[in-house]
Amino acid sequence: MGTIITGSAVCTDMTDSSIELSVAAGERCIKNAGIDPRTVDLLINIGVYRDDNIMEPAIAPLVQKRLGLNNDPCGGDLNVRTFSFDLLNGACGFLNAVQVADASLRCGMAANVLILSSDVHPSKSVNETFPFKHIGAAVLLSYDPNGDRGFRDIIYRTAANGSGGFSAYADTIKYGTAGRSSLTFVTDEDYLERLGDMAADTVREYIYSKRIDPSGVKFLVTTQQGKGLAEKIYRAAGLNGSGRAIDLHDEFGDTHTSSLSLGFHTIASGGLVQERDQVLFVAAGSGLTSACAAYVI
Amino acid sequence: MQTRFESLGVYLPDQTVSTQDLVARMATKPVFNLEELTGIRYRRWRDESEDSYSLALTAARKCLTSSRYSAEDLDIIICSSITRFKDGMSFYLEPALSKGLKGELGLRPDALNFDITNACAGMLTGLFILNNMIKSGQVKTGMVVSGECITPISETALKEIREPVDKQFASLTVGDSGAAYILDGTMDDAEGIDMIDFMTMSEFAELCFGMPSTENSGVAMYTDAMAIHKETIKRLPDIMVHMMKKHGISPRDIDFIIPHQTSSRAIHTAMDLCSHHFEVSPEICISLDKFGNTSSTSHFVVLHDYIKQGKIKKGSNVLFIALASGIVVGFVLARIGEIGIHEKLIQ
Known part of the structure; x- marks a missing residue:
């Protein structure tokens, strides 16, 4: 039993928006995993360098909105919703997010966790001082109660x-x-x-x-x-x-x-x-x- | 096993700034009475030597002073500041603020650390995370801390508000602070976190932005307060009723409600609509008059204030309601035990 990766995707398209890169990677990842987007109930953005140096809101809800993940559950089934936030710890953020996802899955607080990342210069343009590639990536995690797979x-x-x-x-x-x-x-x-x-x-x-x-x-x-x-x-x-x-x-x-x-x-x-x-x-x-x-x- | 608040530390800078003082400094006065509308008479401002990091560090130290744990006992520290200012007004993206706090407080090198941001729901989002990590056995004890040096948005608003109704008016409601709590596991049913329930209504994610200003140096916040109020007021009663039914919670199970501290009028409107569904009305905790909206620390500044006043005490059932840019809506129900705070230990 363990937390397993059920989908992954990257986006290297010619966009210099962290939000757009995460959205593109997230869309492909959900499609690759073959799940209903509405079943993604936890979204963690681990990208550090964001459009316009936005401080609030977290980038995660801005991406959630564009992915259409239970954007407004009121009026429908309030049990079907998504919670999203940012987790920041540079290049180590991915493994921290895996830990957070693993704990949430084991406690039954989530069923499908989407971890998104993207880093861009805040000017949303190529800048020679920026040391990182403008890229977006996504992995989808879920919990397998049987077998020996996973983290x-x-x-x-x-x-x-x-x-x-x-x-x-x-x-x-x-x-x-x-x-x-x-x-x-x-x-x-x-x-x-x-x-x-x-x-x-x-x-x-x-x-x-x-x-x-x-x-x-x-x-x-x-x-x-x-x-x-x-x-x-x-x-x-x-x-x-x-x-x-x-x-x-x-x-x-x-x-x-x-x-x-x-x-x-x-x-x-x-x-x-x-x-x-x-x-x-x-x-x-x-x-x-x-x-x-x-x-x- | 469930988790509980083991210790709480809050730091509020000494300098007090009144709403009257702020309004007097505005070139364009609001068409409404800001103090009457918000219920905010005073807020605290940092001094020139303080920033988000130092506010968080001071609160964390106060929290540890009251705790039975030492820094070496903590398995994790999570920092949830929105403002992330360190070394003055530098908005730090790396390394994580929690990395510096971990070192200065003396946590073990193998203790976990990371930062989260989730607007004013940051410290309660930290609770969602840490509660799961303790219950799943990843860690035993941890700290969630936030320092919010957020009054720079007020300084920008004072320079930039030109319309009688302006998206920067909400920036005048904020106050600086630091807060920290330690969460651990307990087998004692007399205290603990009974329920955590969060969602993000991202349809409304763009109704509030905090970012550097393009008119002046410094940072600004642009809030469509009317739209946020309208959309949340419309939805909050249904969400709250659903949450209580889902978790089998009766209004009689709640002694106090600590909502996010935006404005007293907005809080009372929302709570009045929710209470139509209840046969009893828990006490609504508001400390806006003294501290304003302290953003991600607000629930814990209020909890600390009410414990100090002797209102919330051992055995009190407290419902925390998160309402933050995103829009994040969240509920946490906690039975308060012998929580340590730095002024006194509540028995």
């Missing part, structure tokens, strides 16, 4: 001291009247190296503490902050069996909060996995944080 425990670590390595903010005073279209990024020189080390440490700890057979890991799905990072984490974590790391940086760049959804979608839609294959998800980022979880197809 296993997640471990989560934050670096105790020192610089977070990366920060992003909108200085609402300094930007003057350009607050809706400006962002500042600060990245330490050794950020990528520290990320890779921390992610590899977390995978090693996961393998040891959860008694995972490294040779049984078919794919390592990672965040994609730099060229070759996925492969580096794979090797440093001691994963030297017949499996491999999914490295999509050359094709997409840094897909940030969509990385893990994109990685999973790539292997699932490409027919690269079979039942009972084991996939390891590892996320690193958000100053400095890492998380790891096994998933059995």
Whole structure:
């Protein structure tokens, strides 16, 4: 029994709106899963960088509206509705959202959870200072009370001291009247190296503490902050069996909060996995944080 | 096993600003009496050294002071601020505010942290999440915290309101604050969270936006208050009756209702319509006159205030009603136990 992925999708269309990217990915995901949209009862948006630096409402209800997920249940069956909110934790948000979804599904507080992500420059245009790919991604989760499929425990670590390595903010005073279209990024020189080390440490700890057979890991799905990072984490974590790391940086760049959804979608839609294959998800980022979880197809 | 509020901490900055003072500073005066309409006489404003992060940190420390837990006992911290201002007026997108709070408060490196945003339903959305995580066995004990440095939208409104009916009038109702609570599990039926029920009526998601202003530096909030009032008033009684029937709750099971603190007139109109369906009317808790609308912390600022006044006490059944941009409608029914607050421990 466990929380399983019942659908996935990505959107790389030529739109630079975080809302539109999430809507497109969400629509495809629901269609791929073959479910009635009205049965999506929990929507979690994990995208961080949003149109116009919107602070309120959450992005999730704006996407929910465009997806038409029980937008106004009054007058109909009030038991059929959707609850939506944003969860923010940089590239680690995906695994946090999986935890939140898993808890909600196990408690009977949701049946189908849609996790959406997209990151764009707030100006809704291509900006060379923006380090992430404009992309949208979605996964749909539900609970399987039988069998052995799904997510296993997640471990989560934050670096105790020192610089977070990366920060992003909108200085609402300094930007003057350009607050809706400006962002500042600060990245330490050794950020990528520290990320890779921390992610590899977390995978090693996961393998040891959860008694995972490294040779049984078919794919390592990672965040994609730099060229070759996925492969580096794979090797440093001691994963030297017949499996491999999914490295999509050359094709997409840094897909940030969509990385893990994109990685999973790539292997699932490409027919690269079979039942009972084991996939390891590892996320690193958000100053400095890492998380790891096994998933059995 | 169910969850319960174990501890509560609220921080309100010292500086008090009256509605009369604010209106006196406006170039275009409202056509209505703002104080009479909203019931807000005063709100708190941060001092120059404070921001959302520091307000949250102070509240979290107060919450821990009253708790039987230390920071190292917490398995998770969730921050639900809308405003997310740190290092002054910088709106932080990464790292999560909860990451910094986790470090400064002294939580373990393996404790979970993430931020959520869900407008003024943020702290109650945190309750939805943490309640499920405790009940499913993922964590045992956690904190939900929010710091809201939200009066910068009032400062923008003072500069930008030009019409007698303007979308920025609601920005004059807000006050700064921080709030935190610790939630844990209990086998004691005498206290705990009995019911949580949330939905998002996204048809109306665009009736209120908070974002940077394009006329001045700083942030602004644009609210179609009339439309929000009309659409929610129309629907809230049916939703509330449905919720109570679904969960087998009688009005007699409720001693106090803590609604989101928007304006006293709006709250009373909504509650009057709902109470037509009830044979008894629980006491409606309002602290708007002193603190204004403190956004995502509002329910816990009011809970804290009523506990301090000795009105809500051990054994009180409290219904929290979330009503937030989105539009989020949510209900939480809680039996209050020996909840710690920093001024005194209620016995």
